[in-house]
Amino acid sequence: MENLGSLAILFAFLLAVFATAASLVGGWKEKPFLVASGERAVYAIWALLTLASGLLIYALLTGDFRLAYVAAHSNREMPILYKFAAWWGGQEGSLLFWAWILASYSAVVVFSNRRSHRRIMPFVVSVLMGTMTFFTLLIAFIVGPFEVLAVGKLVTAVPDGNGLNPLLQHPAMAIHPPMLYLGYVGFTVPFAFAMGSLIRREPGEAWIHTTRRWTLLTWLFQSIGILLGAGWAYEVLGWGGYWGWDPVENASLLPWITGTAFLHSVMMQEKKGMMKVWNMVLISATFLLCIFGTFLTRSGIVSSVHAFAQSPIGNYFIAFLALAIGLVVYLILDRMDFLHSEARLDSVMSRESSFLFNNLLLLASCFAVLWGTLFPVLSEAFTGEKISVDAPFFNRVMVPIGLFLLLLTGMGPLFAWRRTSADSLRRNFLWPGVAGLALMVVLVAFGMHHAYAAISFGFCLFVGIVIVTEFVKGANALGKRTGQWMLPAMVELTRRNTRRYGGYIVHMAIVIMFVGFTGAAFNKELTIEVPMGGSFRLGGYDLRVREIENGQTGNYVWNHAKVDAYVNGRFLVTMEPERRFYESSRQSTSEVAIRRAPLEDLYINFAGTSEDGQKAVIQAYVFPLVSWIWVGSWMMFLGTFVCMVPSKVDRQTGRTKLVSTQIGDPSLDLEEEPAVRAGD
């Protein structure tokens, strides 16, 4: 079976090489047969990698401990879900998973474009398959998932496997990596289309239109992945942090930042024909950072709490990255003349410039995070001393950038395209601005000494009011024409321009999340040894430790403390934080108890018992406003979905407008929303 699996991967690699070459030559020399065979190879690769993945999953589920991968990442006692999740739980399996997702995406791309974009498709396929060649090369020759355990010359099986790290045995962790991978891999597709149209010198923005939903979906997957990771860290790691600026977290944030910048700056190209070079650079950077992130988590060049094992694949990644950077830079420089801008910036006070500064800030923050993450490597290379920076560095740089970005979120909609008159600025800014400032003054007057927190709350109010005003104004105007009430008019408004109003919903979600982030300025914490029946005080809570209980299940031994929480002498809730000890991996974990509430979470960790065994060591925390982050996350998912729904177009006006836009730009993808382009 392991032979079949390895063989499938080997064939997938050979076919990927073939598909890259055949598409490239076929596209160049215009040989339809080569192009077609390149596209069919994509389906074949998908089938082969699906077979290999299926075999690996089968081995994991049945516990075939002859395989090194199964022995290292699964064991008999593990629930089925986590046995399945072990597919992406380790180095080799996760690379196979990566390749499989890329194969699936590529198959979808090839199938859905079998009749469209014929001129650029061969090059799109060759970019996709070039990437595929690299990943299948890794799993075919360097880190094969089907290695068997061999002692001397004999293949042997171990009686039981190591098991998935118990910290990762959590539902959020089972879906967090696939979400991130779906995001990481997904950016390959818009990148491939960008490169394809660059190679072909294709005029117009066809590649952006075609990949708009794709980019959004990918961005959504990545956001979900990152937020799931944050939610998991909050629930599982026992100290209530959801973000620690760990290198691996940063690796997932980097392409997300450039992807966000890309989503904004393409609007400049679509509406004004500006920033064409910039968009090429951004999508390429996003793709490269995705590869870089995959590399960072596996190579061990920076130490991290959750990096994979050190392994020899680092150099291969560096070679691939260098090659890709070289190609991208060459292509963009060589074809610069075709990427010239169609318009100029007219004024600093314009929608264009707010996009520009949004991009500048996002890029600066991306660079700062990259710099901080690679600081140990860079400092060792230049000074010989390995120096690392951690959370204070990132917070110091990122908090002001984040606040400025938040402010721009609110200012963007208030600026008009091209230039904004001083009069309309005054009218638009007055009330939201006054409200935001007033909130800051009130907060400081009532004793909030945390400057950033006060500023953040003020900005949140400002942006919130601006966004709500946009909805109300639009709905009012629409309601007057259609006679609808406010709320139905708002829904109708959103349906008519999903992209714009969906975007506002995402922005509103960001505001809500910022409120949650800001709450962290007021966290309270206490570590204390308490005898049974003893009590202590934290924030507004009186906490009494009642008893400790013990027990055992198949997978682990547990003991938990019962802690009663009182507010103002009134009983509130019994919290039961637990400690577990996993037999198979000989590791203990804590299961914290959290009481979630809109204003603040009470969070209790049972750290263990004191030396004499008479007292419980309790870590108690109060985290204000944390729930807002998770509420904001859901809203962000919703907003992104809205953006992906096609706008409702009135058939007749739609058609006339479609014709009018088509004259200027024959390559325009017809299924895109012409009404949006004309009407926005």
Add this chain to the structure above:
Amino acid sequence: MNNTWKFGLITVAILGVILWLAIGGIDESKAYYKTIDEVKAMGDGELEKRLRVAGDVMPGSIVRDGSLVRFTLIQDDLRLPVIYNGTEPLPDTFRDNAQALADGRMATDGTFYAKRIQAKCASKYAPKEAGSDGAVSEVINNKAS
């Protein structure tokens, strides 16, 4: 003043502020990676520096002492007594024989005061038998590379 100048000035101002924040942030949070023998060889002048020291936790050396935790790090027969006085709970992976990374400062008496501990567990089954290392053992410090 034309637009190019305006945009240039605003851009320079923004980037300047970020650079200034970044430089300050690095000074505030930089920590030097040192091995135990390098730490032992340090002069008194370097006591100010924040350090990150890696090693294995000596079996049986972990002792809770009120809110403090004492233990000893070993690397190639060199020992470093550590007192953990941080506020975060110790990671679950921190136990005998674990590979740990202590983050803090040296005191004049040769004890290391750690504010933060990261730890990774040594693996249950020996990777040597597997013929391929790396798949199983997770390594926190990669000085060796």
